[in-house]
Amino acid sequence: MRLRPRIFKKSPVYVALIAGALVMIFPFIWMISSSLKPNLYVIxxxxxxxxxxxxxxxxxxxxxxxxxxxxxxxxAFVAITSTLLSVTISAMAAYAFARFKFPGQETTFYVLLGVLMVPNIIVIVPQxxxxxFLGLRNSLWGLVLIYTATSLSLNTFLLRGFFEQLPHELEEAVLIDGGSYLTIFANVILPLSTPALATVSIFSFMGFWDEFVMAxxxxxDPAxxxxxxxxxxxxxxxxxxxGLVFAASLIALIPIFIFFFGLQKYFVGGLTTGAFKG
Amino acid sequence: MKSKKWLPLFVFMTIVAMLVGACAPAAVATPAPTTPAQVQKETVIVPQEVEKVVTATPPPSGPVTLTFWHGYNADTETPFLEKTVIPAFEAAHPNIKVQDVNIPYDQFHQKLLTAIAGGTAPDLARLDIIWTPEFGDMGALAPLDEVMSDFATYKDAVFPGPLSTNFIGGHYYGLPLDTNTRVLVYNKDVFSAAGIENPPATVDDFLADCAKIKALGANHWCFGDGGTYAWAVDPWIWSFGGAMTSPDYTTSTGYLNGAQTVAAYQFLKDGVDKGYIHPGIKGGGVDTWGLLGKGQIAMILEGPWFPPSFKSQFPDVKYGMALMPAGQGGSISVVGGEDIAMFQQSKNKEAAAEFIRFMLSLDTQLQMATVGQMPVLTETTSSENLAKLPDYFGIFLEQLKNAQARTPVSNWTRVEQILTDAGTAILNGKGTPQANLDDAVSKIDPLLPKPAQ
Structure with a gap:
């Protein structure tokens, strides 16, 4: 009978959480219901x-x-290719920033962070x-290049924070056993960083999948x-x-669902990492 | 730390970037004065090219691909254009291919500005009539009266209201492609419940009907509209005998703040205060179609896209359509629609002109009417051609005889913002109509073109 008082004590929290969840899910339910109505011209x-x-x-x-x-x-092509490229390149850059000392390291990193402060719309005409000039207009590879480039600074920043808190001892052990830095990166850092990599991948993928203005x-070319x-x-x-807009949006959500649920078990762990470091 | 000395610079750069960022939307929304100059530079060699093309009348020898940007809707109009109209054109012109690009309406203006600045404008575009003066003024469009030797034939064949939006700085920079206007739409059930037999023919009838409709209850409104932008207020201003500017568009003094225009705004203000007009017009917006369907709003002004779409959403609601209620100035509504324009950057002007001719042919115009595009040729009002058009076009074509275009000036976007703000202030009771319109006039006049000497 001890259970009841505990539930009673916690119930305000549950009520608040359920209310919050309803508020969050309502637009989504509305979207599903609207997508099932033919000829809906009026909200x-x-x-x-x-x-x-x-x-x-x-x-x-x-x-x-x-x-x-x-x-x-x-x-699908643009989002998957850009995500792979962006995560690979920014992981390498983040490893360098986290572990190596080289001239201008901090400066370069600050410049990289400075890029984050510039809203995309300002640079759209120069881009x-x-x-x-590069002949990459009307090309999906052009979009891949732009998406990858614009996402590098945030991804590098997030991953550097995570890499820095990994223990040095493991890497020293690899070096003593004759491994190279590439071995450390591929066999130690990356496997230990799945939560961070999953988080960065999900955010990147969602950003690329939804991107409208640059595209x-x-x-x-319509094709x-x-x-x-x-x-x-x-x-x-x-x-x-x-109804058509909502139906199309729901179809577009499917890959994000698959991607998110596929990586979910890593994702939740990854969210807290930025909180301590970075 | 070595990095410390970089910190001030970093902070400074960040602040600059953020400040520039904060300014950006304004610069994007209204073209900065530098843009036209830039465009001019891009297109400065083209006039010679034009002359070359005009004298060399033979059609292009090799195959040519034209790009045509438009904002036709994706469910009916674009498929019809791509599957019926363009194939017919290509069959008649084996040397010309047309690549059409459907662009979302809300981003169309912005995308065109970027493309013009970047030198990647299409050959042709279907422009909202309120954009043509702006693009024409910045030198981005080819003057059709110079490029097309038979321009006069087309100029004389179309309705004058829509045509007027293409004339700027002494040249025609486009031709109307489709047109529309707003007429009064009323819910028949509400009218019979209130004991009204016929739709109001005059503003006085309108007010008398409003009193009867208001008697139905507090959540019944006589009339509703979405705001105080020109599309909404212009029909009232003109029907009251007022005007936005002088006929040559060079001043708004004595017109926008003239007695009749003030009376029109006073009429709207009284309507809101008495509860005749739904408060959404004060700036909050309102789902006019939904409330008309539910019988809470009795009358709205709508265009020719209304009948098919409304019927599919409210199949059981009985509605009627009538001309704009007449005031001192008569029954005058607002012209909407699109122009077809050719860009200076186009390298295929002769082929592009051929496509314009095709789009303005009677056959194509009547075909596009089947997907709801109202024709711009005056000959479509002949009884023989009228029979080929949807029934509901009749009332709109009737209203088009007395409909005006919104002021065709290159600074229209900014002018309209000032107008909208003044209207919102008036309806919200912030100052009298006269004071607000005097203020608006002082802001609008500098944006209008200088009178020709």
Whole structure:
């Protein structure tokens, strides 16, 4: 019978948590319910959460709309390639910043951090000229380059914080046994850093998958567009079929779900790491 | 630490970056004065090219690909353009391919500015009529009256209201492609519940009907609109006999703060105060379609996209359409729609002109009407052609005979912001209509073009 008072004591916390969870999940439920309503041109108020005659028509229409599947493949290519490149390069850079002493180390790192302070929209016109100069406009590789480059500073910063708190002793042991720094990096640092790498991968992937402004600015060729643009196109100038927009957004969420749940067990551990160091 | 001496520099750079960042949105939203100069530089050699192309009339010998940017909607209009209209054009012009690019409307203006600055503008674009003066003024568009030898034929064939948005600085920088206007839409059930038989023909009728509708209850409104932007207030200003600017667009003094315009704003203010007009017009916005469907708002102003879309959402609601209620100035509504324009950067001006001719042909115009695009050719109002158009186009074509375009000036975006802010202040009771409009006039006048000497 000791259980009851404990539950009683904790119940305000649970009530608050459940209320918070409901607030967080409400827009999502609303999105699902709207995506099941055909011909929804008006955002209803108050929202009707259970559709009167639900149908999957919107999902089929969105999926089969102009080039949607092509855009999906483009997005997948750009997001996966950029994530791999960005995480690999920033892990190497972060290792160097965390472990080696070299001239100008702190300065370089501060400059790297300074990049974080510059909002992307300021540099979009210079970037546009650069891409034009390099002949990478209208190219998915151009997007990969830009995405990777713009994400490096944050990822390096996060990973350096994590690498610095790994014990030096392990690495010294490898050196004594005749291993190289590359061995340390590949066989010690990376395996020990899965939580941090998972966190950085998830954030990067989500950022690349959702990115809209640069993709819209640098790509004119309809065949090279990515998913966020396809979704924005469902919003008309005068009337928007919201069911279609929400259905398309839900389809776009699937890869993020897969990615997130696949890496979730590492992710939660990774979140706290930045809290202590960095 | 060695790094200490870098710290001040780092902090300084960060602050500069953040300050620049804070200023950026304004610079992005309204084109900075430097942009036009830059554009001019990009396009300065083109006039010669134009002449070359004009004298060399034979069509392009080799295959040419035109790029055409547009904001047609993705569910019906774009598929129709890509599967029916463009293939027909390409069949008739074997040497020309058209690559169309659908761009989300909200980002279209911004993307065009970037592309023009970067020298990567398309050959052709379908521009919202309120953008044409701006792009024409900055030198980004080709003057069609010089590029197309038969321009006069097209100029005379289209409605004058939409055409007026293309004329700036002595040249025509585009041709209307599709048009629309707003008419009064009313909920028939609400009208019969309030004992009203016919839609209001005049502003006085409108006010009398409002009193009857308000008697239905506190959560019934006679009229609703989304704000005080020009698209919403212009029909009232003009129908009251007022105006935004002088006919040559060089001054707003005595027009925007003239007696009739003040009366129009006073009418809106009284409407809000009496509860006739939904408070959403004060700046908060309102779901006019939803409330019209539920019978809480009795009347709204809407365009030709309304009937098909509204029917699919509220299939059982009975509504009627009527002309804008007439005031001292008559029944005058606002013209919307799009122009088709050619860019100076285009290297295929002759082929691009061919596509413009095709888009403005009677056949294409009537075809695009099947997906809700209202034609711009005056001959479409002949009874024979009218029969080929959707029934509901009739009232809109009727209203178009008395409809004006929003002030076609290159600084329109900024002018409209001042207008919107003044209207919001008036409806929220911050100062009298006269005081607010006097203030707006003093801010708008410097943004208008200088009178020609």
């Amino acid at each position: 209803e108020y108050p929202p009707q959460l259970i559709p009167s005659n639900p149908s999957l028509e919107n999902f089929l229409e969105a999926w089969n709309a102009n080039n949607f599947q092509q855009y999906f493949r483009n997005s 546009f000229f650069l891409m034009k 819209l600015t640098f790509i004119d 090279k567009r990515t998913l966020p643009i396809a979704i924005a196109l469902f919003q008309g100038q005068h009337g928007t079929q919201w």
